[in-house]
Amino acid sequence: MSMRKGTMGLAIAAGAVLLMSSAVAYAADGKAMYDKSCKSCHGETGKGDGPAGKAMKPGDFAVTAKGKSDADIIAAMKGGKTSGGKTHQNFGGKLSDEEVKAVAQHVKELAAK
Numbered sequence: 001m002s003m004r005k006g007t008m009g010l011a012i013a014a015g016a017v018l019l020m021s022s023a024v025a026y027a028a029d030g031k032a033m034y035d036k037s038c039k040s041c042h043g044e045t046g047k048g049d050g051p052a053g054k055a056m057k058p059g060d061f062a063v064t065a066k067g068k069s070d071a072d073i074i075a076a077m078k079g080g081k082t083s084g085g086k087t088h089q090n091f092g093g094k095l096s097d098e099e100v101k102a103v104a105q106h107v108k109e110l111a112a113k
């Protein structure tokens with residue numbers, strides 16, 4: 001009986017490690033795609049200080065994306081209206097739904113900084 005308990009504990013621990021590593025990979029993908037598609041305007045940390053952002057003034061995610069839901073952020077990424085009343089560039093055709101979600105997650109992390 002104690003042997004079985006030990007095995008169960010191991011299995012649970014292994015499952016937790018698996019879950020943790022997939023969460024890390026998910027976040028990392030979002031950052032990689034952000035760096036590729038968004039950083040030029042929004043800047044490395046979302047402050048809106050990327051080289052292209054200097055002219056476009058995309059604002060600071062800590063202000064523009066603060067308190068926004070995933071759906072709000074995803075809508076902006078898919079060519080929706082921004083809080084400044086501009087129409088955002090549409091990334092819907094360039095990124096899959098999974099990728100859009102991962103990038104939105106990264107935007108939320110930057111907004112919380």
Ligand code: HEC
Binds near residue numbers: 042052072081107
């Ligand atoms: C060509 C420059 C450019 C690129 C590239 C770009 N953005 Fe933006 N983005 C802007 C500008 C400009 C605004 C702010 C407009 C305004 O003041 O309302 C903005 C605003 C936003 C907002 C805030 C929406 C709001 O309601 O204010 C989000 C979220 C956002 N962008 C996400 C992204 C993501 C994610 C990517 C990459 C997939 C991306 N943007 C790529 C220029 C860009």
